[in-house]
Amino acid sequence: MLVQFIIAFVILGLLAGLVVGLAGVGSTLLILPTLVLLLPHYMPADLSVKIAIATTLACTSVSVIYAAVIHIRKRNVDVSLCLRMASVYVLTAVVGAYIVHFLPARIIEIILGIVLIFVATKTVLVKKTHNNIETKMHSGIFAIVTIFAGLSNSICGVGTGNIAIPYLSQYFPVKRATGTSVVNTVVACVLGALAYIYYGWDAATLPKYSLGYVYMPIFMTVSVGIVIAIPIGYKLSERLHPKWIKRLLALLVSVAGVFALIKGIFLTGL
Structure with missing residues (x-):
C-alpha cells in the first residue's frame, strides 16, 4: 500500500511538472481535483477540502519556484509589474486562507467556474498581443483581475496564473x-500555504x-515528480509556437472552470 x-x-x-514546464501554469488543475476526489474517503469532508486546497498550494509552490528561476534566467519577467501584483497577492493569500478556515467556499467556486470559462473563451478569441502595458492596460481592471486571481488561488486552490496569464497575454x-505571472504565483502559493499551516495548526481531527492543513506525505511525493518533470516540459515549450501555448492555456483554464463549477453546484446541492 505504501x-x-x-x-x-x-x-x-x-x-503536473510537465504541464507547468509547458505552459507555466496547470499543476493545480491536476493536483487539486485528484485530492478533492480522494481525500474524503480517508477523512471528514469539511476537513478534506481544506487539506486538499492547502496541500495543492504547497505542491504548487515547488513547481512555481522551479519554473520562476527558469523564467528569470530567460528574462521573461517584467519587474515593475511583478512588484505591483505581488503586493496584492500578499494580502489575498492571508485573507483567502482565513475565509476558508471559517467559512465554506462553495458559492465562490461556482462564481470562479463561470469566470474561468469566460476567461478561457476570451483567451481563444483575442487575436492581437500588445506590448505597451502602461498605455493599454486599464489600472482598475488590472486591480480587479489581480485581486480575483489571488483570492481564487487562496480560497479555491486554483493557481493565479490560470486567471492572470490570459489577461496579461493581451498586453505582453x-x-x-x-x-511575470509565475514569479508572482510564488508569492501567492508560498504565503497561502504558510497561512493554511498557521490557521490549521490546532485544528481538530487532523490526520497524522x-x-x-498541509498533508506532508502527499506534498513530498508529488514534489519529487514535479522537480523531475518541469525541465522536460520547459524544453518542449521552446519548440512550440506561442499560439499553441496560448491554446493550451485556454484549455487548462476551461477545464479548471468546469471542475470548479460542477464541484460548487454539487456541494451546495443546487
Missing part, C-alpha cells in the same frame, strides 16, 4: 506574461503527519 501510494503521487507530480507576448 509503495503504491508513493508511485501514484510521484506520477501525479510528473504530470505569451512567454513574458507567463514568466499533517503540518496545519
Whole structure:
C-alpha cells in the first residue's frame, strides 16, 4: 500500500511538472481535483477540502519556484509589474486562507467556474498581443483581475496564473506574461500555504503527519515528480509556437472552470 501510494503521487507530480514546464501554469488543475476526489474517503469532508486546497498550494509552490528561476534566467519577467501584483497577492493569500478556515467556499467556486470559462473563451478569441502595458492596460481592471486571481488561488486552490496569464497575454507576448505571472504565483502559493499551516495548526481531527492543513506525505511525493518533470516540459515549450501555448492555456483554464463549477453546484446541492 505504501509503495503504491508513493508511485501514484510521484506520477501525479510528473504530470503536473510537465504541464507547468509547458505552459507555466496547470499543476493545480491536476493536483487539486485528484485530492478533492480522494481525500474524503480517508477523512471528514469539511476537513478534506481544506487539506486538499492547502496541500495543492504547497505542491504548487515547488513547481512555481522551479519554473520562476527558469523564467528569470530567460528574462521573461517584467519587474515593475511583478512588484505591483505581488503586493496584492500578499494580502489575498492571508485573507483567502482565513475565509476558508471559517467559512465554506462553495458559492465562490461556482462564481470562479463561470469566470474561468469566460476567461478561457476570451483567451481563444483575442487575436492581437500588445506590448505597451502602461498605455493599454486599464489600472482598475488590472486591480480587479489581480485581486480575483489571488483570492481564487487562496480560497479555491486554483493557481493565479490560470486567471492572470490570459489577461496579461493581451498586453505582453505569451512567454513574458507567463514568466511575470509565475514569479508572482510564488508569492501567492508560498504565503497561502504558510497561512493554511498557521490557521490549521490546532485544528481538530487532523490526520497524522499533517503540518496545519498541509498533508506532508502527499506534498513530498508529488514534489519529487514535479522537480523531475518541469525541465522536460520547459524544453518542449521552446519548440512550440506561442499560439499553441496560448491554446493550451485556454484549455487548462476551461477545464479548471468546469471542475470548479460542477464541484460548487454539487456541494451546495443546487
